[in-house]
Amino acid sequence: MDGGGAKRRRVIVAITGASGAVYGVRLLERLRDVPGVETHLVVTKAGGLTLKAECGLAPGSLAPLADHVHSPGNLGAPIASGSFRVHGMIVAPCSIRTASAIATGLTDDLVSRAADVVLKERRRLVVAVRETPLHQGHLETLLKLARLGATVFPAVPGFYHRPATLDDVIDQTVMRLLDQIDIHTEAQPRWGEAGGVPAIGQREGEGEG
Numbered sequence: 001m002d003g004g005g006a007k008r009r010r011v012i013v014a015i016t017g018a019s020g021a022v023y024g025v026r027l028l029e030r031l032r033d034v035p036g037v038e039t040h041l042v043v044t045k046a047g048g049l050t051l052k053a054e055c056g057l058a059p060g061s062l063a064p065l066a067d068h069v070h071s072p073g074n075l076g077a078p079i080a081s082g083s084f085r086v087h088g089m090i091v092a093p094c095s096i097r098t099a100s101a102i103a104t105g106l107t108d109d110l111v112s113r114a115a116d117v118v119l120k121e122r123r124r125l126v127v128a129v130r131e132t133p134l135h136q137g138h139l140e141t142l143l144k145l146a147r148l149g150a151t152v153f154p155a156v157p158g159f160y161h162r163p164a165t166l167d168d169v170i171d172q173t174v175m176r177l178l179d180q181i182d183i184h185t186e187a188q189p190r191w192g193e194a195g196g197v198p199a200i201g202q203r204e205g206e207g208e209g
């Protein structure tokens with residue numbers, strides 16, 4: 001259940017048109033520092049709009065952060081085929097439109113096709129869905145994705161690591177996203193780990209009872 005045989009672990013990062021383009025950018029920044037990882041980036045047309053609106057960045061400006069950049073319309077890209085070995089794929093942020101396309105197998109763009117391939121090959125797919133509130137149709141889509149084997153990872157921050165800045169919030173979400181595909185970074189303190197956030201009962205002078 002990995003890129004079996006590929007020299008480097010190939011990770012697909014897809015940025016779609018949900019709010020939170022910064023998650024995709026931070027993922028690329030983190031993955032660049034992980035040895036032995038090869039990144040493949042796809043930004044949808046709507047993802048390009050949110051990237052510009054939220055981060056002030058053009059999609060082309062992300063090229064130096066990725067090993068390979070694919071056009072969202074290129075259904076002939078390597079990542080469109082199961083024979084191209086891939087370690088995992090993270091869609092962050094994932095729009096409801098893309099989530100629905102993946103859930104229904106409507107693979108008419110490279111993001112949904114690559115995600116469908118990852119699922120059929122029983123590899124790791126993580127969808128950082130961002131929408132709120134959610135109606136029944138959204139929830140049914142997410143359930144379908146979970147049943148197909150995707151990890152549904154709503155882009156909802158935790159606060160147990162006591163973030164002081166927005167960067168802390170983003171870094172913690174990105175660290176947890178990467179955990180889902182077995183790539184472990186230490187950008188933020190982990191709960192209960194040595195040097196991390198003391199768990200309940202681990203704090204000095206605190207009894208468990």
Ligand SMILES: Cc1cc2nc3c(=O)[nH]c(=O)nc-3n(C[C@H](O)[C@H](O)[C@H](O)COP(=O)(O)O)c2cc1C
Pocket residue numbers: 015016017018019044045046047049050053094095096097098099130131132
């Ligand atoms: C500024 C902005 C923010 C948006 N935020 C969301 C969002 O949080 N979640 C979502 O599902 N769609 C959101 N949308 C709508 C999507 O961009 C739209 O559904 C688009 O068709 C998604 O296409 P894609 O899945 O190909 O990227 C937003 C659009 C804009 C312009």
